[in-house]
Amino acid sequence: MPAVVYILKDGSERRVEVPEGTSVMLGAIQNNVPGIEAECGGCCSCATCHVYVEPAYADKVPPPDLTENDLLSGVAAERKPSSRLSCQINMTAALDGLTVRIPEKQSL
Amino acid sequence: MSHGLVVVGGSYAAAQIAASAREQGYAEPIRIVSEEPRGPYQRPPLSKGYLAGKVLPAALPLRSEAFYRDSKVELILGARAESIDLSGRSVVLSDGRRLAFDRLALATGARPRPLPVPGGGLEGVLFLRSLADADALRTRLAEATDVVIVGAGFIGLEFASVAVAAGKKVTVVEMQDRVLARAVAPGLAAFIADVHRAKGLDIRLGATVKELRGNRRVESVICGDGTSIRADLVLLAIGVIPNVELAQAAGLACQDGIIVDRFATTSDPRIVSAGDCTRHPSAYADQPLRLESVQNALDQAKTAAATISGVAKPYDTVPWFWSDQYDLKLQMVGLAAGHDSAVTRGTPSDGRFSVFYYRRGSLIAIDSVNKPGEHMLGRKLLTARLSPTPEQAADSGFDLQGLMAKA
Ligand SMILES: Cc1cc2nc3c(=O)[nH]c(=O)nc-3n(C[C@H](O)[C@H](O)[C@H](O)COP(=O)(O)OP(=O)(O)OC[C@H]3O[C@@H](n4cnc5c(N)ncnc54)[C@H](O)[C@@H]3O)c2cc1C
Ligand code: FES
Numbered sequence: 001m002p003a004v005v006y007i008l009k010d011g012s013e014r015r016v017e018v019p020e021g022t023s024v025m026l027g028a029i030q031n032n033v034p035g036i037e038a039e040c041g042g043c044c045s046c047a048t049c050h051v052y053v054e055p056a057y058a059d060k061v062p063p064p065d066l067t068e069n070d071l072l073s074g075v076a077a078e079r080k081p082s083s084r085l086s087c088q089i090n091m092t093a094a095l096d097g098l099t100v101r102i103p104e105k106q107s108l
Numbered sequence: 109m110s111h112g113l114v115v116v117g118g119s120y121a122a123a124q125i126a127a128s129a130r131e132q133g134y135a136e137p138i139r140i141v142s143e144e145p146r147g148p149y150q151r152p153p154l155s156k157g158y159l160a161g162k163v164l165p166a167a168l169p170l171r172s173e174a175f176y177r178d179s180k181v182e183l184i185l186g187a188r189a190e191s192i193d194l195s196g197r198s199v200v201l202s203d204g205r206r207l208a209f210d211r212l213a214l215a216t217g218a219r220p221r222p223l224p225v226p227g228g229g230l231e232g233v234l235f236l237r238s239l240a241d242a243d244a245l246r247t248r249l250a251e252a253t254d255v256v257i258v259g260a261g262f263i264g265l266e267f268a269s270v271a272v273a274a275g276k277k278v279t280v281v282e283m284q285d286r287v288l289a290r291a292v293a294p295g296l297a298a299f300i301a302d303v304h305r306a307k308g309l310d311i312r313l314g315a316t317v318k319e320l321r322g323n324r325r326v327e328s329v330i331c332g333d334g335t336s337i338r339a340d341l342v343l344l345a346i347g348v349i350p351n352v353e354l355a356q357a358a359g360l361a362c363q364d365g366i367i368v369d370r371f372a373t374t375s376d377p378r379i380v381s382a383g384d385c386t387r388h389p390s391a392y393a394d395q396p397l398r399l400e401s402v403q404n405a406l407d408q409a410k411t412a413a414a415t416i417s418g419v420a421k422p423y424d425t426v427p428w429f430w431s432d433q434y435d436l437k438l439q440m441v442g443l444a445a446g447h448d449s450a451v452t453r454g455t456p457s458d459g460r461f462s463v464f465y466y467r468r469g470s471l472i473a474i475d476s477v478n479k480p481g482e483h484m485l486g487r488k489l490l491t492a493r494l495s496p497t498p499e500q501a502a503d504s505g506f507d508l509q510g511l512m513a514k515a
Contacts, residue, residue: 031172039402045430073481073509
């Protein structure tokens with residue numbers, strides 16, 4: 001099963017296995033990884049599942065669609081070019097090892 | 109010995125009270141009592157992706173088992189809190205157990221409003237609130253040909269989208285003269301109704317239901333004017349009733365909701381309450397109000413947890429809500445009730461626009477259709493009490509983001 005590495009706010013890392021077909025957000029919720037709130041449960045409506053994709057994986061993750069891109073303009077922490085909504089990143093074998101950094105805050 | 113916190117209820121507010129209490133450093137025992145057989149899970153997908161088979165059961169739990177274990181939050185499932193013994197500081201459960209508490213949190217939520225007409229008990233007449241309800245509805249939907257939905261609120265219209273997409277003949281019967289009458293202004297309601305009609309939904313406005321007919325199984329819906337609509341599946345989606353009975357019997361102040369203050373405290377200082385079951389003051393409304401939303405359940409729960417942990421954190425988040433119907437992403441922020449003017453930003457015919465609502469010249473709410481960025485910006489503007497003029501709002505070329513930057 002592919003794994004995702006979450007870099008927490010305190011700088012520590014959590015590596016968890018995330019089944020293909022689920023999302024990076026779900027991987028965090030199901031493994032009690034702190035810092036991803038996901039208030040809308042993955043509907044792409046809340047922007048509280050924000051993560052920064054580490055540079056090494058930037059090219060491997062398919063780009064955000066129009067809705068995600070627009071919603072990203074409203075994240076609570078700083079929006080960077082590496083910003084993504086983790087509910088919109090679907091796990092695939094190709095993303096094994098994907099490393100994402102959890103932002104300072106998820107809500108205003 | 110400390111008895112800690114007992115939370116009654118098993119959904120968004122209950123789980124968030126427990127999680128936030130721990131984050132705030134509350135170190136006493138925490139027990140959550142829920143009458144449902146499973147721990148807290150998401151309800152919004154039940155009328156959207158879950159029914160359509162796009163959201164799998166494994167994606168529904170709000171928190172993992174690891175969360176409850178690691179945070180030392182005990183889940184007591186399948187047990188109903190029957191009464192509160194205030195002098196004895198305990199809650200009596202349906203299985204006879206008595207749970208002593210130091211602090212009590214009521215997160216009992218709401219239940220679907222029944223339709224008081226003959227035939228409501230026929231087979232094939234369903235409600236949608238719990239996962240069990242959704243499973244029953246999904247099974248029925250697979251076999252059904254003629255679906256009638258009573259109530260054109262969010263749940264009714266979301267279920268209609270799923271049923272129409274599944275190729276069923278679907279009719280919505282609504283008492284009011286427009287869809288989503290409680291939630292959105294007439295212009296947007298008309299836009300949404302048109303989208304549904306174009307997909308094939310039969311919407312009957314200003315129509316009441318006087319009887320559900322059938323022989324064991326429902327066969328038809330009889331409207332107030334005598335019209336009969338064929339039905340082998342009826343969803344009753346005419347709103348909810350807050351679960352206040354437990355609080356009321358214990359003598360807590362209730363009025364269509366458990367009355368709480370800005371700190372989520374009930375009329376008894378040891379007891380807090382959050383979520384769909386409360387009536388609370390709001391910085392965004394003149395009157396205390398009851399909200400039925402994930403945002404309200406989560407944010408009010410954070411306040412309730414702070415209160416329990418001895419931190420004063422008033423609940424003043426701007427209300428927001430979302431709904432997905434077909435490819436419409438509706439997002440609402442603020443409370444549009446009481447607006448005296450409205451302007452549209454963007455072009456409704458493109459299917460991407462926002463409606464800005466004003467009261468005495470100040471922005472009070474924004475409803476967005478497929479404009480999540482404007483919705484998010486709206487949250488920031490309303491939270492900061494910033495108001496673009498109606499002319500600025502209506503001008504798509506005007507940089508609203510710039511208002512935030514200047515503030
Ligand atoms: C189908 C559907 C779709 C929705 N879609 C959206 C949406 O898109 N966006 C949005 O913001 N909101 C949506 N909502 C509303 C949202 O789900 C609710 O606002 C939210 O669930 C409220 O959470 P709560 O914790 O206050 O109460 P509830 O979710 O009502 O939970 C209360 C819980 O307490 C339990 N309980 C009650 N009394 C007792 C007792 N005496 N003893 C033990 N247990 C008890 C109940 O069984 C229940 O599990 C939707 C709701 C439904 C049903
Ligand atoms: S969980 Fe809400 S946008 Fe990702």
